[in-house]
Amino acid sequence: MRRPTIAGVVVVVGVLLLADYLVVNASLGELARLAIDAAILVAAGAGLAAVASLLLRRGGDLWRRRGDPVGAVLVIVGAAAMLIAGLRPGSSGASDPAVGWLLNALVIPISATLFGLLFATTLSAARRSLDGRAGGREASLLVGVAIVSTLLLLPLSGAAGEWMDQASAWAMAVPIGAVFRGLLLGIAIVAATFAARTMLGIGAADE
Amino acid sequence: MSERRALLVRLAPALLLVGLAAAWLLPDPASLRLASTDHAAADGWKAALDALPDEPTVLVGFDPDIGTYPEVRPTVRTALADLLNRNARLVLVSLTPEGRALLVTELARLRRAGANPARLLDLGYLAGSEAALVSIASEPPVPAGSVGEIARRLADEGIGAVDAAVVVGGNDFGPRSWVEQVGPRVEGLPILAIAPTVLLPELQPYVASGQLAALLGTPRDGAAYRSLADLGSLNRLREVSEPPLAALMLGLLIAVAVVGQAWGGRLGAQLRTTGRDGREVG
Numbered sequence: 001m002r003r004p005t006i007a008g009v010v011v012v013v014g015v016l017l018l019a020d021y022l023v024v025n026a027s028l029g030e031l032a033r034l035a036i037d038a039a040i041l042v043a044a045g046a047g048l049a050a051v052a053s054l055l056l057r058r059g060g061d062l063w064r065r066r067g068d069p070v071g072a073v074l075v076i077v078g079a080a081a082m083l084i085a086g087l088r089p090g091s092s093g094a095s096d097p098a099v100g101w102l103l104n105a106l107v108i109p110i111s112a113t114l115f116g117l118l119f120a121t122t123l124s125a126a127r128r129s130l131d132g133r134a135g136g137r138e139a140s141l142l143v144g145v146a147i148v149s150t151l152l153l154l155p156l157s158g159a160a161g162e163w164m165d166q167a168s169a170w171a172m173a174v175p176i177g178a179v180f181r182g183l184l185l186g187i188a189i190v191a192a193t194f195a196a197r198t199m200l201g202i203g204a205a206d207e
Numbered sequence: 208m209s210e211r212r213a214l215l216v217r218l219a220p221a222l223l224l225v226g227l228a229a230a231w232l233l234p235d236p237a238s239l240r241l242a243s244t245d246h247a248a249a250d251g252w253k254a255a256l257d258a259l260p261d262e263p264t265v266l267v268g269f270d271p272d273i274g275t276y277p278e279v280r281p282t283v284r285t286a287l288a289d290l291l292n293r294n295a296r297l298v299l300v301s302l303t304p305e306g307r308a309l310l311v312t313e314l315a316r317l318r319r320a321g322a323n324p325a326r327l328l329d330l331g332y333l334a335g336s337e338a339a340l341v342s343i344a345s346e347p348p349v350p351a352g353s354v355g356e357i358a359r360r361l362a363d364e365g366i367g368a369v370d371a372a373v374v375v376g377g378n379d380f381g382p383r384s385w386v387e388q389v390g391p392r393v394e395g396l397p398i399l400a401i402a403p404t405v406l407l408p409e410l411q412p413y414v415a416s417g418q419l420a421a422l423l424g425t426p427r428d429g430a431a432y433r434s435l436a437d438l439g440s441l442n443r444l445r446e447v448s449e450p451p452l453a454a455l456m457l458g459l460l461i462a463v464a465v466v467g468q469a470w471g472g473r474l475g476a477q478l479r480t481t482g483r484d485g486r487e488v489g
Contacts, residue, residue: 040335180408
């Protein structure tokens with residue numbers, strides 16, 4: 001069964017924001033601000049709900065002894081440590097030194113380490129893409145271009161370095177830029193079409 | 208796989224770390240250079256800052272992500288120091304939790320290094336992504352209890368008190384959203400951006416169209432700007448050291464060697480197969 005409520009809300013809010021964007025009117029501006037404030041509150045609420053859901057899920061896993069107990073304990077202890085550091089009486093919130101320490105000493109180095117592993121995993125994935133039957137001409141082309149692009153990024157000085165710098169800038173601006181922008185244009189067209197269909201009540205946005 | 212090869216594969220990560228650590232400790236040889244020889248982006252950035260009024264109020268949208276932040280961090284730190292050295296008042300805001308976490312650490316670093324706290328106003332984290340940007344574009348939300356000239360001016364004049372926006376972008380949220388949401392709503396507000404290379408293709412057209420007043424979007428452009436920036440007494444706010452070029456070079460060469468070996472083998476196999484097929488047909 002179709003539910004027109006969501007489509008109706010989207011149409012009303014969308015038209016209101018568009019009208020506010022195009023017309024200078026204090027009342028319209030107030031209404032648009034209300035809609036924007038509501039959107040911000042909904043987004044904040046959704047963020048809180050996501051965190052609560054994660055904690056409940058992990059807590060449930062521990063309680064029922066399913067899944068990965070070590071991971072569940074780490075998630076719950078990590079969230080509790082951050083919440084206590086930021087919300088305990090006398091804390092100055094996100095700028096509290098305890099929160100800063102947790103971020104500087106734990107969160108950022110651990111996250112950076114995970115990203116550092118991408119060096120090894122990306123190389124491994126590139127090699128695997130060339131193995132056996134999976135390694136077709138497309139994979140060879142992809143990896144070949146990646147090798148050339150990486151070589152152009154070598155931080156050499158002198159005439160060779162200058163040429164490589166210019167070549168990498170050209171590669172980024174012309175072929176890579178063209179592909180990226182083509183993708184972005186395609187995504188934008190699909191998003192605009194979907195938004196227009198939703199606003200006009202066409203299609204299955206709320207089904 | 209032979210026993211010796213298996214042992215080598217097992218030891219490879221440790222050897223990589225030892226090699227990188229050794230290269231990290233080496234002084235950078237003169238044959239290596241990170242800064243781009245084309246200073247157009249760095250000059251554009253400096254020109255955009257020079258065009259600001261005296262003691263400008265600059266809104267800093269700080270939303271890098273932890274994965275790509277190391278790429279832009281030295282440039283971000285130099286840019287913040289450059290702005291403070293120009294007596295700018297910085298109003299800082301984050302629209303992503305990761306950006307907020309990184310901003311908290313950068314603010315703590317600035318405080319430890321003795322940056323003038325009267326020149327900094329932290330608006331905190333705003334939920335809502337684009338909706339929050341629309342809100343900022345009219346009235347940046349000054350936190351309750353904020354005191355000082357920046358807070359007062361921002362509360363009185365709203366976005367009109369802001370002379371420029373500097374956006375530090377990441378994978379989740381970046382300068383494109385600022386150009387789309389803030390640019391059309393605040394006429395004449397120059398938007399300057401620092402972003403990781405991955406965002407360059409989507410940001411370059413905004414530089415060409417003038418919607419971005421300046422962009423530092425590659426490590427080379429960032430290094431060129433850092434080499435040009437004169438921070439005066441605030442030189443202490445720079446990154447402690449520049450990225451170690453020998454380690455960078457070694458990492459890139461290892462990547463090329465590891466992938467190139469497999470690629471060469473695959474290419475050779477394909478050529479052999481093509482040659483054999485050709486002979487059989489012949």
